[in-house]
Amino acid sequence: MAGRVVLHGRGASPYSRRVELALKVKGIEYEFVEEDFTNKSEALLRYNPVHKKVPILVHNGKPITESLVIIEYIDKTWKEGPPLLPRDLYERAKVRFWASFLHQQLFEAIASVINTDGEAQDRAVKEVHEKLKVLEEGIKGNYPGGSPFINGNNMGLLDVVVCSILGTHKVLEEVLGVKFLDPEKYAMVNSWVKALTESPLVKEAMPPHEKLVGILRLIRARLLESAAA
Incomplete structure (x- = not known):
């Protein structure tokens, strides 16, 4: 169109x-x-x-x-391009469910780690790992072949959402000093994110690592300052 x-x-x-x-x-x-x-x-x-x-x-x-x-x-x-959601209604419902989980639960948990410190941050980190465990099991149960690409090698809605949240996990880990994507605990999530971040489309859309580190440090400092005021 x-x-x-x-x-x-x-x-x-x-x-x-x-x-x-x-x-x-x-x-x-x-x-x-x-x-x-x-x-x-x-x-x-x-x-x-x-x-x-x-x-x-x-x-x-x-x-x-x-x-x-x-x-x-x-x-x-724009129906002429690769589909972002499955045409099958049941598969589409599953994709919507996991997209909502990523958007509302995992991302919110990570946001809590960013804007807290001390014991509150420890609790938030624990919650992130609980959500990652759910995601890992969900991939195994619903997408046993690996990461849930919707159309062969083309990215779909889930890929796009998980990439927007976990594609910068190294930035989060550097700024927060917390390890999120442990490849031993979350082997499938880790391999999924790795495959996505190595995609040319993602590399083209992703800002430089150093720039994101600087922005996140600034955001975190402002949030902690605001919470302490």
């Missing part, structure tokens, strides 16, 4: 990154508009007046918000 596609986002945002990956998998040409949260643009506030957040996909002047909603819109609108 032709038309002008503009993505309002932030290069370091995992939410924006997953939408960028979905667009790249589909081979869709788009314009990226980098937003500054300290000085939100008039366009951002107009397109997303409720949450005032990115990502926002603007297709032919019409805005779509929320990363998972955007990805489903992309998949249904």
Whole structure:
């Protein structure tokens, strides 16, 4: 489907990154508009007046918000590219379930590690490992052949979401001093993430490691300072 596609986002945002990956998998040409949260643009506030957040996909002047909603819109609108979700309804339901688990539970647990310290952070780290264990078992039970690529060697919704969350695990580990992806504990998750981060599409969309380390250090410092105030 032709038309002008503009993505309002932030290069370091995992939410924006997953939408960028979905667009790249589909081979869709788009314009990226980098937003500054300290000085939100008039366009951002107009397109997303409720949450005032990115990502926002603007297709032919019409805005779509929320990363998972955007990805489903992309998949249904541009049918000519590789599918991001299975066509089989049962398989699609499974993908949606695990995408929701990753988005709502694993990512939130990791966010808790970033914005806490001391005993609270220890509890948050424990929760992350509990979620990773669930994910590891879920892959074994639902995708015994390995990582759940949706269409052969093409990335799908789950790949995009897990990459946006765990694709930068080395950045998290460096900044937080915590080991998340232990290959002995989470062999399938580790191999899945490794395969994704070595993909040309992901390398193209991922900001440099050093840049992400600097951004995360700044974010963590601000969150801890705010919590202590």
